[in-house]
Amino acid sequence: MNEKARQIVLAARPQGRPKPSDFRLEETPIPTPSDGQILLKIQYLSLDPYMRGRMDDRKSYAEPVPLGGVMEGESVATVIGSKHPAYSEGDIVLARTGWRTHALSDRADLRKLDPSVAPVTTGLGVLGMPGFTAYAGLRVIGKPRPGDTVVVAAASGPVGSLVGQLAKIDGARVVGIAGGPEKCAYIKDELGFDAAIDHRDSDFPSRLAGACPNGIDVYFENVGGAVWQAVLPLLNKFARVPVSGLIAQYNGVGKGDGTDRLPATMREILSKSLAVRGFINYEFAAEYYPAFLREVGAGIADGRIRYREDFVEGLENAPEAFIGMLEGHNFGKLIVRV
Numbered sequence: 466m467n468e469k470a471r472q473i474v475l476a477a478r479p480q481g482r483p484k485p486s487d488f489r490l491e492e493t494p495i496p497t498p499s500d501g502q503i504l505l506k507i508q509y510l511s512l513d514p515y516m517r518g519r520m521d522d523r524k525s526y527a528e529p530v531p532l533g534g535v536m537e538g539e540s541v542a543t544v545i546g547s548k549h550p551a552y553s554e555g556d557i558v559l560a561r562t563g564w565r566t567h568a569l570s571d572r573a574d575l576r577k578l579d580p581s582v583a584p585v586t587t588g589l590g591v592l593g594m595p596g597f598t599a600y601a602g603l604r605v606i607g608k609p610r611p612g613d614t615v616v617v618a619a620a621s622g623p624v625g626s627l628v629g630q631l632a633k634i635d636g637a638r639v640v641g642i643a644g645g646p647e648k649c650a651y652i653k654d655e656l657g658f659d660a661a662i663d664h665r666d667s668d669f670p671s672r673l674a675g676a677c678p679n680g681i682d683v684y685f686e687n688v689g690g691a692v693w694q695a696v697l698p699l700l701n702k703f704a705r706v707p708v709s710g711l712i713a714q715y716n717g718v719g720k721g722d723g724t725d726r727l728p729a730t731m732r733e734i735l736s737k738s739l740a741v742r743g744f745i746n747y748e749f750a751a752e753y754y755p756a757f758l759r760e761v762g763a764g765i766a767d768g769r770i771r772y773r774e775d776f777v778e779g780l781e782n783a784p785e786a787f788i789g790m791l792e793g794h795n796f797g798k799l800i801v802r803v
């Protein structure tokens with residue numbers, strides 16, 4: 466077999482916005498499975514905002530990728546060789562393989578995917594980690610009630626789009642924040658959000674206030690930065706703020722607008738008795754994952770829940786697509802067709 470495996474490693478730790486030269490494409494021999502292992506050929510690689518944090522040498526909830534190490538990531542892969550009794554060639558699985566074309570696994574964290582239930586790529590988005598983040602953050606922390614106003618940013622992405630649709634199912638009024646007219650039209654016209662506000666508009670804070678005449682009861686935080694600043698004065702007493710992500714800050718300080726939002730944030734938390742809770746999706750997995758798969762799976766099957774995927778062709782194009790996602794160039798769940 467002359468075919469080689471390919472992988473993308475972290476070549477340098479980015480200073481601010483990552484550059485293509487922070488990544489390196491390498492060729493390696495295709496590995497051979499030993500007893501108890503399977504060989505996977507990756508079909509689809511998920512690109513997710515958390516990967517930016519793994520590129521920094523900083524303590525977080527997960528270890529950084531070492532310099533020269535393969536970039537982390539989840540993928541949909543086909544079993545092409547098996548020395549494990551539970552797996553056969555042709556099985557399709559969800560696996561944490563990293564940015565590569567081939568990988569060995571001893572099956573510690575594999576989920577088999579059934580293409581007859583839903584397209585397998587949904588395991589990386591609406592029926593996978595991002596979808597579960599939306600489900601757990603909204604249902605466990607946000608707890609929207611009928612008539613509540615729910616606001617979510619990065620609203621056309623895999624997390625935000627499901628937050629908004631679930632909140633609608635729960636009877637809330639939903640305001641989505643997104644970048645640009647096309648994404649705003651999508652969340653309003655196709656996903657059924659009640660209002661869509663473009664965070665790039667110069668009068669974004671007053672437009673957001675206009676779209677939330679009764680204030681905000683649940684703010685699902687995906688972004689931070691200037692969006693948080695606009696949301697903060699609109700929060701109602703006892704509002705709930707699931708803090709899922711802060712993508713506006715991922716490329717580091719120094720790029721912001723120089724505003725220190727902490728004093729205002731603390732004042733509002735106290736005076737309005739806000740419940741602000743950060744979370745990482747897997748903290749809720751043991752208790753809520755089956756219910757998530759049941760409810761969102763059924764919603765996709767009957768058309769009540771919709772999703773959008775944004776495909777990039779070829780592993781070699783993953784770095785550029787990833788860099789673009791941090792600035793909103795993706796439209797829907799970003800997936801590399803490896």
Ligand SMILES: NC(=O)c1ccc[n+]([C@@H]2O[C@H](COP(=O)([O-])OP(=O)(O)OC[C@H]3O[C@@H](n4cnc5c(N)ncnc54)[C@H](OP(=O)(O)O)[C@@H]3O)[C@@H](O)[C@H]2O)c1
Pocket residue numbers: 513514515594595598618619620621622623624625642643644645648664687688690692708709710711712713744745746747790791792793794795796797798799
């Ligand atoms: N806590 C957890 O367990 C967990 C799990 C998964 C994801 N997350 C977080 O959830 C958030 C969304 O993730 P996703 O996978 O659904 O990503 P995504 O929406 O596909 O991609 C990120 C989006 O963020 C928006 N964005 C980037 N910079 C922004 C800025 N400065 N201001 C406003 N919006 C900005 C862009 O959309 P626009 O063009 O609309 O601005 C971009 O498309 C991220 O913060 C991620 O880290 C958390």
